[in-house]
């Protein structure tokens with residue numbers, strides 16, 4: 235079977251002239267000869283990107299998804315190809331509703347009549363991986379039932395195995411193959427697909443996002459459907475049906491009285507709340523997945539659906555982003571360079587002024603326009619491109635963030651061309667920084683560290699003795715002493731604070747009794 239699939243893939247590659255793209259890059263006499271044979275009598279009217287896109291569409295949904303993922307990796311894919319791959323659409327014909335019903339019954343272990351009061355057999359929407367049906371629970375609750383396309387896992391395992399073989403060939407035989415990191419790209423894609431094919435992962439993401447936005451302080455920012463866990467599994471995801479109009483139907487929204495400028499501002503605010511407050515963001519923000527409520531109680535509010543792709547940011551990532559954005563807007567390129575060196579992102583021996591110069595070269599042209607028009611997504615993209623030249627591996631979650639940021643900015647600007655992105659974003663960055671470096675952040679940090687200190691302080695003499703016994707080396711001694719000195723300084727600070735608190739408390743008590 236695998237061999238048949240391989241033959242079919244090879245035939246499609248040949249039909250769209252993709253063999254040429256590959257063979258041209260292999261510097262081996264055999265490749266040149268083969269190219270002569272396969273090229274014989276063929277002429278192409280379409281660009282290489284267009285041919286690749288059409289071939290992927292013919293190869294099926296998995297390859298379409300792969301192309302979509304590749305289109306976001308502009309660090310490894312040439313721009314003309316990436317632009318063309320970004321046009322890939324995975325709108326495919328729905329699968330028969332009997333199959334959907336069979337999957338639901340098998341996965342949830344009950345006949346459909348016992349699960350839902352009503353189940354609409356015609357799907358509401360269908361895509362490569364799943365399709366959505368409308369249904370009603372016995373309580374009368376309207377729900378969206380997302381069902382996985384049957385047999386996907388099997389096809390995927392086979393296709394991924396073939397992609398791995400292909401990646402190995404590229405890495406081995408194409409001169410620039412290593413830089414393209416084909417094995418890593420396929421691994422990343424594998425992980426991404428497996429997450430998409432487990433609807434429980436998506437349901438859990440949805441549930442987390444809903445919890446994040448259910449806090450009273452965030453009332454009215456973003457509506458997220460409720461997950462019905464008893465009607466969900468790996469293959470089925472049942473959630474509250476959300477009534478709304480897709481965000482790209484601007485005229486309709488305006489006609490219904492929605493404040494479009496406010497909507498644009500809110501979109502950016504929601505995104506920054508997710509990024510800087512939660513470190514957890516919806517990363518598939520295309521217009522089909524963002525609706526606007528026209529319900530009386532939630533009029534004009536955003537609704538999110540489709541939680542297959544989310545990004546998670548660590549404190550380190552958030553710190554990197556906030557500090558870099560702030561330094562960038564102050565045009566402090568030296569600081570940007572220092573931040574990269576301090577955080578260990580670039581090798582420690584990187585020359586600060588070289589990095590500073592490179593950052594200046596990519597960032598300065600952005601200041602040609604008013605601050606309000608600067609795209610943070612573009613700035614990040616340029617920063618990442620520069621960093622790569624200095625051997626920095628950009629983490630996938632940051633690439634995802636940058637891509638989502640571009641989507642959000644594009645959407646915001648389409649809604650309101652006068653949207654001042656910086657004005658909307660700045661308070662978030664400043665608030666976040668203040669929380670980290672301000673008194674609140676300091677106390678939180680101290681609290682977090684306190685458990686560590688309770689362990690370290692009593693053990694310090696023993697650790698010192700052990701270390702000295704292990705390595706009776708002047709260098710080691712010096713390092714140990716330096717470490718102790720640093721720890722001592724922290725301990726002193728801790729004591730100073732403790733004494734301070736103690737003094738203030740005693741002072742307060744004396745004042746209270748003598749008053």
Ligand SMILES: Nc1ncnc2c1ncn2[C@@H]1O[C@H](COP(=O)(O)OP(=O)(O)OP(=O)(O)O)[C@@H](O)[C@H]1O
Nearest residue numbers: 359361364366378459473474475476522523539540
């Ligand atoms: N809870 C919901 N309430 C209302 N509509 C929904 C809901 N969930 C999904 N939909 C509708 O179904 C469509 C497809 O759902 P979803 O985006 O989750 O599927 P998908 O297979 O990931 O599709 P795609 O890959 O095209 O985004 C959405 O664009 C939206 O119109």
